[in-house]
Amino acid sequence: MSSVWMSVTKIASKVQAGELKATELVEQSLAMIAEKDEYRAIIATTSERARSRATEIDAKVANGETVGVLAGVPFIAKDNFLVFGAETTAASNILKGFDAPYQSTAVERLEAAGAICVAKANLDAFAHGSSTENSDFMVTKNPVDPTRVPGGSSGGSAAAVVLDLAPFALGTDTGGSIRLPASFCGAVGYKPTYGLVSRSGVVAMASSTDVIGPLTRTVEDAAVVMSVMAGKDRLDSTTIDSTPAEFLELTGELKGKKVGVIKEYMSEGLDAGVRARIEAAIAKMEEAGALVSEISLPSLPLALAAYYIICPAEVSSNLSRYDGQRYGYTYTEAENLSESFSKSRSIGFGKEAKRRIMIGTYVLSSGYYDAYYKKAQTVRTKLIQEFQGAFEQFDFLVGPVAPTPAFKIGENTADPLQMYLTDIMTVAVSLAGIPAVSIPAGLSDGLPVGLQIMAAQRKDKELLSVAQATGELLV
Amino acid sequence: MRDDYTATIGIECHVQLKTVTKLFSAVGNDAREAPPNTLVSHIDFGLPGALPVLNKEAVHLAMRAAFALGSEPQKFSKFDRKHYFYPDLPLGYQITQFDEPIILGGSITVDVDGQQKTIGITRAHLEADAGKSTHPAGPGKSDYSLVDLNRAGTPLLEIVSEPDMHAAAEAKAYAHELYLRMKYADVSEANLYYGNMRFDVNVSVSKNMDLGTRTETKNINSFRAVEKVVEYEINRQIEVLEAGGQIDQETRGWDDAKLKTFSQRSKEDAHDYRYFPDPDLPPVVLNQEYIEEVRAEMPVLPDEFRALFSEIGLDSKTSSDLLAVPSTAARVKRVYEAADASHAKRVAFWLLQGQKATDASIEEGNSTTEPSDTISDEKYLTVSRMVADNKLSSTTAKELLTALRTSTANPETLAGELNLIQESNEDALITIVDRVLADNAKAAEDVKNGEMKAIGFLVGQVMKASQGKANPGLAQQLIKRQLGLS
Numbered sequence: 027m028s029s030v031w032m033s034v035t036k037i038a039s040k041v042q043a044g045e046l047k048a049t050e051l052v053e054q055s056l057a058m059i060a061e062k063d064e065y066r067a068i069i070a071t072t073s074e075r076a077r078s079r080a081t082e083i084d085a086k087v088a089n090g091e092t093v094g095v096l097a098g099v100p101f102i103a104k105d106n107f108l109v110f111g112a113e114t115t116a117a118s119n120i121l122k123g124f125d126a127p128y129q130s131t132a133v134e135r136l137e138a139a140g141a142i143c144v145a146k147a148n149l150d151a152f153a154h155g156s157s158t159e160n161s162d163f164m165v166t167k168n169p170v171d172p173t174r175v176p177g178g179s180s181g182g183s184a185a186a187v188v189l190d191l192a193p194f195a196l197g198t199d200t201g202g203s204i205r206l207p208a209s210f211c212g213a214v215g216y217k218p219t220y221g222l223v224s225r226s227g228v229v230a231m232a233s234s235t236d237v238i239g240p241l242t243r244t245v246e247d248a249a250v251v252m253s254v255m256a257g258k259d260r261l262d263s264t265t266i267d268s269t270p271a272e273f274l275e276l277t278g279e280l281k282g283k284k285v286g287v288i289k290e291y292m293s294e295g296l297d298a299g300v301r302a303r304i305e306a307a308i309a310k311m312e313e314a315g316a317l318v319s320e321i322s323l324p325s326l327p328l329a330l331a332a333y334y335i336i337c338p339a340e341v342s343s344n345l346s347r348y349d350g351q352r353y354g355y356t357y358t359e360a361e362n363l364s365e366s367f368s369k370s371r372s373i374g375f376g377k378e379a380k381r382r383i384m385i386g387t388y389v390l391s392s393g394y395y396d397a398y399y400k401k402a403q404t405v406r407t408k409l410i411q412e413f414q415g416a417f418e419q420f421d422f423l424v425g426p427v428a429p430t431p432a433f434k435i436g437e438n439t440a441d442p443l444q445m446y447l448t449d450i451m452t453v454a455v456s457l458a459g460i461p462a463v464s465i466p467a468g469l470s471d472g473l474p475v476g477l478q479i480m481a482a483q484r485k486d487k488e489l490l491s492v493a494q495a496t497g498e499l500l501v
Numbered sequence: 502m503r504d505d506y507t508a509t510i511g512i513e514c515h516v517q518l519k520t521v522t523k524l525f526s527a528v529g530n531d532a533r534e535a536p537p538n539t540l541v542s543h544i545d546f547g548l549p550g551a552l553p554v555l556n557k558e559a560v561h562l563a564m565r566a567a568f569a570l571g572s573e574p575q576k577f578s579k580f581d582r583k584h585y586f587y588p589d590l591p592l593g594y595q596i597t598q599f600d601e602p603i604i605l606g607g608s609i610t611v612d613v614d615g616q617q618k619t620i621g622i623t624r625a626h627l628e629a630d631a632g633k634s635t636h637p638a639g640p641g642k643s644d645y646s647l648v649d650l651n652r653a654g655t656p657l658l659e660i661v662s663e664p665d666m667h668a669a670a671e672a673k674a675y676a677h678e679l680y681l682r683m684k685y686a687d688v689s690e691a692n693l694y695y696g697n698m699r700f701d702v703n704v705s706v707s708k709n710m711d712l713g714t715r716t717e718t719k720n721i722n723s724f725r726a727v728e729k730v731v732e733y734e735i736n737r738q739i740e741v742l743e744a745g746g747q748i749d750q751e752t753r754g755w756d757d758a759k760l761k762t763f764s765q766r767s768k769e770d771a772h773d774y775r776y777f778p779d780p781d782l783p784p785v786v787l788n789q790e791y792i793e794e795v796r797a798e799m800p801v802l803p804d805e806f807r808a809l810f811s812e813i814g815l816d817s818k819t820s821s822d823l824l825a826v827p828s829t830a831a832r833v834k835r836v837y838e839a840a841d842a843s844h845a846k847r848v849a850f851w852l853l854q855g856q857k858a859t860d861a862s863i864e865e866g867n868s869t870t871e872p873s874d875t876i877s878d879e880k881y882l883t884v885s886r887m888v889a890d891n892k893l894s895s896t897t898a899k900e901l902l903t904a905l906r907t908s909t910a911n912p913e914t915l916a917g918e919l920n921l922i923q924e925s926n927e928d929a930l931i932t933i934v935d936r937v938l939a940d941n942a943k944a945a946e947d948v949k950n951g952e953m954k955a956i957g958f959l960v961g962q963v964m965k966a967s968q969g970k971a972n973p974g975l976a977q978q979l980i981k982r983q984l985g986l987s
Contacts, residue, residue: 108550121549128543130550227550233780263554263783340780343582346593347547363646367586390584390775399777 030058031193034099034247038140041098044087048080048098048142055100055144058191065172066164067185068102071145072111076100079142094140096254101136102186102195105146106153106229107238109133116229117161118151120348120355120374130227131262132196132238132255139254147182147195152345153203153231154378155179156448159439162376167435169211170474174432177210177448179203183241184211194251195241200231201333202427202452204239205464209427209476212466213241214497216248216490219483220459221266223252224259232340233264235333235456245465245494249273252486272487278495281315284420290326291425291451299470304426307467307477310499311424321420323412328405329454334446335389335402336457342386345379381442406457413458417482422492424479426451427464431473451478461486463493467500506706506742508735509713510672511664512727513701514679515657516689517630518562524629524656525553525596532651533695540651545632547591552781553629555580559656560785562688563603563627564795566658569686569802570622572607574792579784580627583774588648589632597659599776602626603785604660609682610804611674612817620675621663630655658688664703664712669731676700676727680866681803685827693722693866700727704734706742713738714748718755718762724866730755733762806830813842815849822853828874829856835878836885844885851881851902876905883912891972897921925972927979930963933971934979937962949984956980 031037040046056076059068086093103109106116108126115121133143150160158166158181166181168174169188176185180197184207187195197204199217208215216239223238230236240251253270287308292301312318350356350370357369375383389398416423428448438445455462460483464476479496481489520530526542529535543551564574581599607622632653636646660679666672680698684691691697699722705715716738718730738748752766803824810820810833823830829852837845855874884901887893893901893916901916908915916922937959938945947955956977963976981987 114549116549124549126550127548225550226552229549230552230781261554262552262781264781339777343584343594343775343777346584346586347549347591349586349588349593351588352546352591353548363588387775390777392773392775395775395777 029243030054030190031243033244034096034193034242034250037099037193038095038097041083041140042087042093046098048083048087048140049077051098051100052076052080052142052144055192058189059145062189062191065167065169065185065189067148067166067176067182067189067191068145069105069115069117069148069163069182070112072109072143075111076142076144079137083140083142094138095250096136097140099141099194100144100192101141101251102145102147102183102192103133103143104149104153104180104183104195104197106149106198106231107133107146107196108227108229109143109146111143112146114146114229115163116152117149117163118374118376118379119162120350120371121229122355124354126227128227131224131259132228134227135255135257136251141254144192145186147180147186149182150179150378151376152229152341152379153179153198153200154341154382156202156206156445157433157435157438158182158207159435160376160378165435168432171432171472173434174473175210175435177207177428177432179207180215180241181207181210184208184213184215187211187213187241187243193243194247197239197241198228198231199237199239199456200235201337201456202449204241205427205452205462205476205478206448208241208464209478210432210474212474212476214243214245214248214466214493215239215241215464215476216245216252216493217455217462218252218256219266219461219486221264222256222268222486224262224265226259226261230340230344232337233344234336234340235459237456245463245490245497246276248463249276249487249490252490266484273490276487276491276494278491278498280311280492280495283316283422283492285311285316285318286321286416286420286423287318288326288423288425289320289322295429296426297430297470299473300426300428300430300475303467303470303475304424304477307496307500308424311496314495314499321416321423323409323416323454325405325408325412326454329409329457330446330450332402332405332409333449333453333457334385335398336406338382338386339390339399340386341379341382342384342390345375345383348374350374378442409454410458413454413460414482417485421485421488422479422481424477427476427478428452431470431475455480459483461489463489465493465497465500503739505708506735506739507708508667508704508706508731509664509715510666510668510731511703511715512662512666512672512675513703514660514662514676515630515699515701516566516660516679516683516691517697518559518656518658518688519690520556520558520562520656522556523654524556524559524627526654527554528654530655532655535651537647537649537651541653545591545650545654547593553596553779555782555785556656559627560603560787561795562656563625563658564787564792565686565799566625566660566683566688567604567607568796568799569682569688570604570607570625570660571609572604572622572625574787574795575601575603575605576787576789576792577601577784578603578626580779580782581776582779583776585772585774587631587634588646589634589650589653591632591650591653595629595631596779596782597628598626601784609675609678611671611678613668613670613674618671618674620665620671623661623663625658625660628657628659629653630657669728669735672702672731673724673728677724678803680724681824685800685802687800691866693724696722698722698866702727702730702734704731704738705748706735706738713742714750716748716751716753716762718753719765721755726755726757729760730762733760737762801831801834806834809834809837810849813837813845813849815846819849819853823849826856829853832874832878832881836882839878840882840885843889844882847885847888848881851899854899876902880905880912887912887916891925891974892916892923893921894923894969894973897923897969920968920970923970923972925975927975930967930971930975931979931983933963933966934976934983937966938980938983945984948980949986
């Protein structure tokens with residue numbers, strides 16, 4: 027993919043060497059954002075803070091100080107990351123006007139390495155969606171075809187990367203929200219092993235599957251960004267220990283790797299163009315020496331149903347704190363407490379958030395808990411076991427990211443169930459907590475198609491290595 | 502008719518753990534003197550993206566509580582979310598332990614009018630407290646409420662008893678024993694005035710083997726009130742039933758001025774709390790090694806002290822008086838170990854006299870600080886030995902102890918300086934005795950003639966002449982000897 031940006035490592039080394047100025051990089055990024063405004067990828071810029079941080083970095087370089095592995099590299103954060111310098115809204119009306127009093131750990135770590143957040147990207151409100159059409163503010167357009175959606179929920183982030191607004195962007199992936207827009211827009215979208223990046227300071231969707239990850243142009247950039255963000259955080263007790271070395275110096279070896287093609291994801295119903303791209307990609311992997319065969323995970327067809335019980339259950343709970351009492355939107359005409367709660371929430375939340383709150387509240391209610399939530403957790407356990415079994419036979423699993431390329435704006439908005447089906451090939455990975463990456467596998471009728479590669483938990487470096495090697499074959 | 506009914510009582514007690522910081526955040530846990538909303542972290546305020554991080558010390562204290570309740574900490578426990586909307590609950594859910602609490606089982610034995618009574622502990626779980634809401638009353642104040650989140654996130658251990666109690670006195674004894682154990686296990690400041698322990702009292706009455714419908718009277722913060730609530734509820738429920746009515750399962754409050762319970766919330770208003778495991782918190786897994794480490798560090802608990810005091814020969818009243826102040830109980834134990842039962846007993850009585858003034862507030866768990874006692878164990882023991890050696894009378898011993906509180910001198914020196922040493926030297930005393938006998942010839946004659954009550958008068962005269970320093974026993978012996986009676 028040609029780009030106005032060099033690799034993040036190259037940018038940082040040039041900034042460190044004084045050959046590039048952080049201030050110029052920030053201006054370049056802000057100019058791109060202004061130029062590509064019609065795609066509606068960006069909710070707000072953090073220009074003032076970005077400029078002052080860039081000035082500091084340039085001053086440090088002039089002073090001969092070391093400025094970090096991402097020095098001067100502009101990036102764009104999905105608007106569900108708490109970031110200084112602009113409101114944090116999660117693209118929802120109920121958080122409109124909320125200025126974060128603290129920053130997410132991921133952003134803090136990137137800043138400590140010298141990266142500069144320049145803007146907040148659009149998303150489906152509270153990350154609920156697969157097209158970014160659920161944003162309470164605006165619909166982001168697909169950079170490749172503006173009549174189509176960019177995918178979601180990290181649609182603004184994926185579009186931003188493909189539009190060259192910044193060298194990289196941050197996304198969150200709860201059921202496919204990084205991989206899907208990466209596939210629809212033609213970016214690299216990496217969903218790490220659950221727990222590798224702190225969720226502290228990121229507006230929660232479903233805590234048990236929420237992960238933070240990068241959207242980039244190359245796998246190498248994703249690895250570098252990840253090496254900075256990952257690692258145990260005392261503010262998130264679900265984080266796990268890791269070292270930067272676990273993501274760097276990718277080996278890129280495909281020869282002899284055992285690759286399983288997931289049968290359930292290649293079945294009927296898969297768009298012919300998508301199938302053609304995926305099969306071509308798999309053929310190239312095989313040519314490069316990968317040992318490819320088919321594998322079936324029989325519980326996969328249940329994953330979507332389980333996900334759309336577990337996820338709304340957690341969503342209904344995680345959204346309880348938005349009650350109009352302390353920050354964000356408040357209905358000021360309330361006659362009493364109960365009305366204050368109900369009106370603040372019913373006016374503040376959009377349709378999809380309300381839909382998930384209703385479903386989640388229902389499945390957790392006494393009398394329904396066992397039939398829905400508990401059963402869904404049983405399915406989840408089964409899925410985890412089936413993936414574990416698969417990774418005893420295979421180093422990697424592959425398949426498409428979604429059954430179709432990007433669909434038209436408005437095509438699925440009338441039918442929530444059809445919209446949920448977009449996630450059918452991504453949610454199982456989320457429920458299992460394993461890492462997966464979507465890499466561009468060419469175009470179908472001019473629209474990007476992503477190849478999804480999956481690995482066992484903590485095999486993130488191996489995953490990125492094989493993704494890099496495969497990506498080179500698909501250029 | 503009252504005798505036809507059996508009352509059944511179960512108690513839930515919220516114990517505030519004495520951690521430095523809150524259960525899930527790194528801000529201070531002592532909200533007593535803090536201005537409103539000054540001890541509030543991002544999680545206590547329910548900010549977006551804020552995650553709970555479990556306080557290790559709270560788990561440690563809960564483990565100690567487990568041993569104090571005659572139980573053991575569970576190797577596996579987890580946290581769940583309990584949902585309801587209220588302004589003092591910023592997250593919209595309380596983080597608590599629903600089906601896998603840190604403590605399961607246990608029992609404590611109490612003494613009720615000389616009868617031993619064992620009450621089972623069903624479970625105890627860790628949870629975060631909510632904030633505090635106040636609803637100001639009066640002109641112009643009825644249209645707002647105030648919320649203070651300082652208390653939000655305070656670690657609580659909720660101890661649930663079996664419905665093993667059947668009388669108000671048992672309920673009071675149980676509450677008091679729970680208080681003592683939490684205090685001795687050093688898991689809570691256990692100050693009832695500040696609400697460090699709050700009791701929810703469940704009462705039902707029935708004429709047969711089936712349990713009646715129960716009421717729950719919430720937020721009781723004194724042992725006396727626990728007793729009064731039970732008495733009141735038993736009477737009220739019997740009256741309702743006898744009048745042909747039925748008991749509503751409801752939550753009631755306690756009016757401490759009117760000594761009445763009143764209806765607060767009926768079962769129809771009951772929430773569906775939608776409990777589910779909190780995905781932000783990994784389960785608490787305790788290994789055997791750590792459990793043993795905590796078991797080994799457990800301090801002496803009330804039962805052990807009671808056994809020791811009974812060994813010393815103290816009655817149960819004295820024993821419970823001593824237990825009211827842990828530092829006093831511990832001192833008596835140390836003196837006993839350093840010397841013997843007689844010294845321990847003597848020191849025990851001195852200590853009890855010293856703490857009389859504060860007894861009432863200590864007994865009700867409202868004392869903010871323990872009475873401080875600057876006298877060392879060694880000095881107490883020295884004074885006790887001086888009494889045993891007849892160098893001090895019980896009166897002069899008390900004088901000496903009073904003086905020792907404001908002095909750094911050793912007891913012997915100070916007793917000498919204050920002229921408190923009892924005269925036990927026969928040669929010195931005999932001169933005084935002879936003079937008293939000469940000055941009081943009539944009384945001396947009476948004693949000689951067998952009127953032994955006059956000897957008390959003569960001993961008194963000797964004490965007076967010696968300025969209180971004479972050993973009264975020795976004086977009596979000498980009087981008899983000089984009068985040829987022995």
